[in-house]
Amino acid sequence: MAIPSIASTDPxxxxxxxxxxxxxxxxxxxxxxxxxxxxxxxxxxxxxxLVIVVIATFLIVQLVPGDPVRxxxxxxxxxxxxERTRADLGLDVPVPEQFVNYVSGLLRGxxxxxxxSQRSVSDTIAQRFPITLTLAVAAFLVAALGAFPIGVATAVxxxxxxxxxxxxxxxxxxxxxxxxxxxxxxxxLIAVFSIGLGVLPAAGWGxxxxxxxxxxxxxxxxxxxxxxxxxxxxxxxxxMPYMTTARSKRLPTHLVYLRHALPNMVTSTLTIGGIMxxxxxxxxxxxxxxxxIPGLGxxxxxxxxxxxxxxxxxxxxxxxxxxxxxxxxxxxxxATIDPRSSITEG
Amino acid sequence: xxxxxxxxxxxxxxxxxxxVTGAVGALAIIVVAVIAPTVWGSAADTTSVADRLxxxxxxxxxxxxxxxxxxxxxxxxxxxxxxxxxxxxxAISVIGGVLLGAVxxxxxxxxxxxxxxxxxxxxSFPWLLMALFFSVxxxxxxxxxxxxxxxxxxxxxxxxxxxxxxxxxGRDYVKAARIAGVGQVEVLVKHVLPNMLPPMLVxxxxxxxxxxxxFAGLSFLGLGVQAPEYDWGRLLGLGIAxxxxxxxxxxGPGIALVVxxxxxxxxxxxxxxxxxxxxxxxxxxxxxxxxxxxxxAEPTAPEEPVVQVRDLRVAFPDRNGDLVxxxxxxxxxxxxxxxxxxxxxxxxxxxxxxxAIAALLGPDSAVTASELSFRGIDxxxxxxxAERSRLGLELAMVFQDPLTxxxxxxxxxxxxxxxxxxxxxxxxxASTKRAExxxxxxxxPLAAKRLRQYPHELSGGMRQRAMIGMGLMxxxxxxxxxxxxxxxxVTVQRQVLRVLHEAQLRxxxxxxxxxxxxxxxxxxxxxxxxxxxxxxxxSLDADRLHEARHPYTQGLIACVPDxxxxxxxxxxxxxxxxxxxxxxxPLVEGPDGERLTTTEGQRA
Numbered sequence: 042m043a044i045p046s047i048a049s050t051d052p053x054x055x056x057x058x059x060x061x062x063x064x065x066x067x068x069x070x071x072x073x074x075x076x077x078x079x080x081x082x083x084x085x086x087x088x089x090x091l092v093i094v095v096i097a098t099f100l101i102v103q104l105v106p107g108d109p110v111r112x113x114x115x116x117x118x119x120x121x122x123x124e125r126t127r128a129d130l131g132l133d134v135p136v137p138e139q140f141v142n143y144v145s146g147l148l149r150g151x152x153x154x155x156x157x158s159q160r161s162v163s164d165t166i167a168q169r170f171p172i173t174l175t176l177a178v179a180a181f182l183v184a185a186l187g188a189f190p191i192g193v194a195t196a197v198x199x200x201x202x203x204x205x206x207x208x209x210x211x212x213x214x215x216x217x218x219x220x221x222x223x224x225x226x227x228x229x230l231i232a233v234f235s236i237g238l239g240v241l242p243a244a245g246w247g248x249x250x251x252x253x254x255x256x257x258x259x260x261x262x263x264x265x266x267x268x269x270x271x272x273x274x275x276x277x278x279x280x281m282p283y284m285t286t287a288r289s290k291r292l293p294t295h296l297v298y299l300r301h302a303l304p305n306m307v308t309s310t311l312t313i314g315g316i317m318x319x320x321x322x323x324x325x326x327x328x329x330x331x332x333x334i335p336g337l338g339x340x341x342x343x344x345x346x347x348x349x350x351x352x353x354x355x356x357x358x359x360x361x362x363x364x365x366x367x368x369x370x371x372x373x374x375x376a377t378i379d380p381r382s383s384i385t386e387g
Numbered sequence: 388x389x390x391x392x393x394x395x396x397x398x399x400x401x402x403x404x405x406x407v408t409g410a411v412g413a414l415a416i417i418v419v420a421v422i423a424p425t426v427w428g429s430a431a432d433t434t435s436v437a438d439r440l441x442x443x444x445x446x447x448x449x450x451x452x453x454x455x456x457x458x459x460x461x462x463x464x465x466x467x468x469x470x471x472x473x474x475x476x477x478a479i480s481v482i483g484g485v486l487l488g489a490v491x492x493x494x495x496x497x498x499x500x501x502x503x504x505x506x507x508x509x510x511s512f513p514w515l516l517m518a519l520f521f522s523v524x525x526x527x528x529x530x531x532x533x534x535x536x537x538x539x540x541x542x543x544x545x546x547x548x549x550x551x552x553x554x555x556x557g558r559d560y561v562k563a564a565r566i567a568g569v570g571q572v573e574v575l576v577k578h579v580l581p582n583m584l585p586p587m588l589v590x591x592x593x594x595x596x597x598x599x600x601x602f603a604g605l606s607f608l609g610l611g612v613q614a615p616e617y618d619w620g621r622l623l624g625l626g627i628a629x630x631x632x633x634x635x636x637x638x639g640p641g642i643a644l645v646v647x648x649x650x651x652x653x654x655x656x657x658x659x660x661x662x663x664x665x666x667x668x669x670x671x672x673x674x675x676x677x678x679x680x681x682x683x684a685e686p687t688a689p690e691e692p693v694v695q696v697r698d699l700r701v702a703f704p705d706r707n708g709d710l711v712x713x714x715x716x717x718x719x720x721x722x723x724x725x726x727x728x729x730x731x732x733x734x735x736x737x738x739x740x741x742x743a744i745a746a747l748l749g750p751d752s753a754v755t756a757s758e759l760s761f762r763g764i765d766x767x768x769x770x771x772x773a774e775r776s777r778l779g780l781e782l783a784m785v786f787q788d789p790l791t792x793x794x795x796x797x798x799x800x801x802x803x804x805x806x807x808x809x810x811x812x813x814x815x816x817a818s819t820k821r822a823e824x825x826x827x828x829x830x831x832p833l834a835a836k837r838l839r840q841y842p843h844e845l846s847g848g849m850r851q852r853a854m855i856g857m858g859l860m861x862x863x864x865x866x867x868x869x870x871x872x873x874x875x876x877v878t879v880q881r882q883v884l885r886v887l888h889e890a891q892l893r894x895x896x897x898x899x900x901x902x903x904x905x906x907x908x909x910x911x912x913x914x915x916x917x918x919x920x921x922x923x924x925x926s927l928d929a930d931r932l933h934e935a936r937h938p939y940t941q942g943l944i945a946c947v948p949d950x951x952x953x954x955x956x957x958x959x960x961x962x963x964x965x966x967x968x969x970x971x972x973p974l975v976e977g978p979d980g981e982r983l984t985t986t987e988g989q990r991a
Contacts, residue, residue: 089508095519106524145453183768190567201751221645225644228623228637230636232634232637236634283795285747286793286857289782296805301794301797305796319513320513330608343517345519346610
């Protein structure tokens, strides 16, 4: 199914938009049923990805030019303090031993101690992670629940060609919403609802009112993008011969669309939806900073600025694992929902 | 496909609204980037204690900052830095991606697979996360951020390069170069890379707008451009910090970002434009005024025709929205139990006519007829619910490709059952029982198991028989089969036709069989209609085919090879006017009885 190249301009989506070509391995697992070999391949991929992520986060400290400990503590720190901190961080032993310590620490759930606060990195993350997850999941739900009705309705309406002006208007509006990145949308929302109307708070986290603007800011761009995808997919599904078959059965309209059309666009929409969801996870970094939300995003920014490497390693690792976990969830959902996914995915 | 091809397709595209905005926008960015530091430089750097932190005014459209500097001037001056850093990062992404992707294509197979797997894994991480990772390593600075954003984009372009290069490597001219002894690297540089340039440019331009915003994001987070330098992202961050005092200080840089991002996107789409129009909305064409007719006397009266068509015309909008008539006033009658074949080449309007009879043409078609009825139901008027139910049960369709005409996401059972469940209110158990009977009657063994399967689990012939079985679920009075055997191989064709024949005998339904194959139709049907260019040119009983008068029909019949055909001669071909040519022999009489010469046949 052709996914049209709608240019994404959300920074979280990256250049060229979410056009991810996926390739699986073939042959090795030939004896298994398509579905279980599909899941096994994906699990294997997850494992490899995890290894890469762990190595990459470990390498952060090694790749920083110069002395990371000196950089973290600043030029005013005494040589004794630098050496003591180096020993505390376990950076005074050979690199292979550091790696073994790093991995065994991770397996115990120990990510070290933050240089700045001297608090356990794991504790800080455990405290902040739920906030970020809530923000991302809430925004995704808003985006998905908004996109489907809009996309389906505009596709059906533009096919009959009866409300041409309204179709053009909505299509144009979606285009504008896609073009505005979440960061700027957040600014606009604050300007209108916090400053202009004064109805919703512009910062903080904890109450429902405080969550409204961040969730909307994070959700609107992906929602518009997904709605447009649903629109395009729906139009192409409506042209398929099996839709003529369904119409030839003279089924009620809602059955034609819900039973015959919708399941056939789930695969592509879910694939792109998954990529968007991971993009939204990264997008929380910007949104949390704008709205001063005490999640993982604000902590990664502050720790990068203060060169608090144990904290950076921990947060990057958690973000990456969250992305990988979401990818796996989407894959399993695909394999469950679509009877063909294990076949079309080669 | 542009209607008036000019010397340069790009110039042609520049005349479109998108082309104009793209070109003017790009020019504006360049001009502002070049002159801004000279024109607004002093206003951007002049501090003034008296003008500190003022709001938007005529003198200062975006207000002033904490040192009294004009924010509007700073936004304009920041254009150069923002655009240059964006272009730099995009260049890093493209060059790095092309290198990695190109190298991957020439690597030995095991290493190649490893590299592409790695690229795919990197691609699954959001770009911002990658940029953050790299900016840890290179530090919070403009150069560090440029490297970070650039490197984060490398996997995207590496994947694009690899995909494009792999597809190009398979092309004939590349294979030819290989065979001619050109080395792998030389093939890549001389033949593959130049051909990748256009799609690369499109993607680079489109991704530049993403890069611009990503860069702004990093600077906003304090990880990009550092004081005293400033780009739009940093101005945005400073503006947000005091958004309650002066919202314009944040909105101003935001506007600059959106405008610039849209222009980059427009430039990318400009290259892409002519081939595919995104979300092209069909021209507004209303359904033509259907001529309502008096309903026929009594639908169940004996020997009332199943289908009565008089002067059916079907038109579709062309590219400009003008209606073009494709079926020019055909008339036909189908009696109960009659098997009628419609033959004609593709484009003759036979399928369109059948779909019009079933009232299944899309909303953009314009159907008119002085009569178009199915068992007393006026098919040109809006259908009542009762009429819809009757149609669902009594009028069944079988299409050409059973793989696409069965819904891939629904089990066979569900697709069979739903007609009677909806229109007769049958319970699931009752409808399942009937579905099993229907499958058995179309010679599908293990019906209960097949009902639980999905279309892709059945063979082509079995799918088509299931499709016929679906039509037998109600109480069919007419079965429209549109090229039901064309997508199947010959042995399966016979099977499907036999099932169709048995279904006709058992249910007494009439059949309208559409085909381009006169041999198939003549063996199966009672009566044959020959269609050409939207008209019925001949109507014949199947056993009187040899009496065909129209040269086109004669041509169709003569085209069927039999045991007596001379195998040393080329197969016959029908000319555009219906004249037949076989080898160099003029064989057929024209409509006026004159013999067509070879030259006339060729001219036609």
